[in-house]
Amino acid sequence: MTATLIDGKAFAAGLRQRIAAEVAAMRDRGITPGLAVVLVGEDPASQVYVRSKGKQTVEVGMNSYEHKLPADTAEADLLALIKRLNGDPDVNGILVQLPLPGHMDEAAVINAIDPAKDVDGFHILNVGLLATGQKSMVPCTPLGCLMMLRDHLGSLSGKRAVVVGRSNIVGKPMAQLLLRDSATVTIAHSRTQDLPALCREADILVAAVGRPHFVKGDWIKPGATVIDVGINRTEDGLVGDVDFAAAREVAGAITPVPGGVGPMTIACLLANTLTATARVNGLPDPE
Numbered sequence: 001m002t003a004t005l006i007d008g009k010a011f012a013a014g015l016r017q018r019i020a021a022e023v024a025a026m027r028d029r030g031i032t033p034g035l036a037v038v039l040v041g042e043d044p045a046s047q048v049y050v051r052s053k054g055k056q057t058v059e060v061g062m063n064s065y066e067h068k069l070p071a072d073t074a075e076a077d078l079l080a081l082i083k084r085l086n087g088d089p090d091v092n093g094i095l096v097q098l099p100l101p102g103h104m105d106e107a108a109v110i111n112a113i114d115p116a117k118d119v120d121g122f123h124i125l126n127v128g129l130l131a132t133g134q135k136s137m138v139p140c141t142p143l144g145c146l147m148m149l150r151d152h153l154g155s156l157s158g159k160r161a162v163v164v165g166r167s168n169i170v171g172k173p174m175a176q177l178l179l180r181d182s183a184t185v186t187i188a189h190s191r192t193q194d195l196p197a198l199c200r201e202a203d204i205l206v207a208a209v210g211r212p213h214f215v216k217g218d219w220i221k222p223g224a225t226v227i228d229v230g231i232n233r234t235e236d237g238l239v240g241d242v243d244f245a246a247a248r249e250v251a252g253a254i255t256p257v258p259g260g261v262g263p264m265t266i267a268c269l270l271a272n273t274l275t276a277t278a279r280v281n282g283l284p285d286p287e
């Protein structure tokens with residue numbers, strides 16, 4: 001059996017279309033959502049992300065504000081910019097592209113963002129709100145994974161889910177979202193024992209490890225839904241954390257890399273910006 005491909009690229013295109021329609025309706029009421037993206041330094045991968053974020057923001061009809069600062073910017077200057085953006089009514093979402101240069105305290109910078117404009121969902125308040133099941137801004141990558149899982153599986157209730165990776169930006173919030181949807185969730189990491197056996201129990205397997213082809217085909221329960229978050233640059237091009245060719249023969253459904261989780265992440269950033277704009281204007285959350 002060959003797994004169904006979960007086409008993140010097509011899903012993201014559909015989501016962007018729905019967002020564009022909502023933005024058009026908001027603009028009719030005199031509201032234009034605005035997203036500010038701050039890039040410090042010249043990390044090539046970050047530059048690519050920031051460029052595509054800006055492009056897609058404009059394509060759905062939102063305003064895009066890009067702030068590029070040199071790598072040696074003082075933390076105080078970055079904090080001053082964030083303060084200014086927090087107070088700017090035209091800016092509904094603020095994203096500080098990570099990683100930041102080594103001399104900056106990443107947590108302090110993220111926690112300086114107004115939680116209502118924290119479209120990455122990394123502010124400590126949003127993390128706490130998500131963990132306690134309250135309305136929050138949800139990190140984009142796991143939100144995209146959740147949307148694809150719901151779309152493919154319908155209800156996640158009672159499913160066994162294993163998330164490999166416990167980072168604050170992917171693994172932990174992914175686990176929270178799965179738990180919120182009543183999956184039975186296990187978080188695995190580098191100290192987990194007998195990871196292959198654990199993975200074999202998973203109806204839903206999310207790999208967010210950062211190692212090319214780390215999850216093998218025989219770690220996968222036949223028929224499982226596999227979400228591959230990994231983006232690894234190798235000599236063979238961009239590959240995921242899952243051995244795709246082998247996994248495809250066992251899984252029920254799988255996201256490809258590229259074309260799976262990646263496109264959904266930026267679409268969810270736009271969705272979060274729309275949500276932030278709706279909330280600040282007293283409108284209901286977009287669907």
Ligand code: NDP
Pocket residue numbers: 141164165166167168169170171188189190191192195208209210211229230231232261262265
């Ligand atoms: P991190 O490096 O922050 O976290 C990796 C996690 O994997 C850690 O929790 C680590 O465990 C775990 N891990 C590492 N080695 C092993 C191992 N041998 N066995 C089990 N677990 C292990 O990465 P991120 O969460 O930031 O990203 C993960 C991947 O997702 C990367 O490839 C990244 O590029 C990609 N990514 C993709 C995005 C997208 O839009 N598609 C967005 C964000 C990330 P421990 O905590 O014990 O060290």
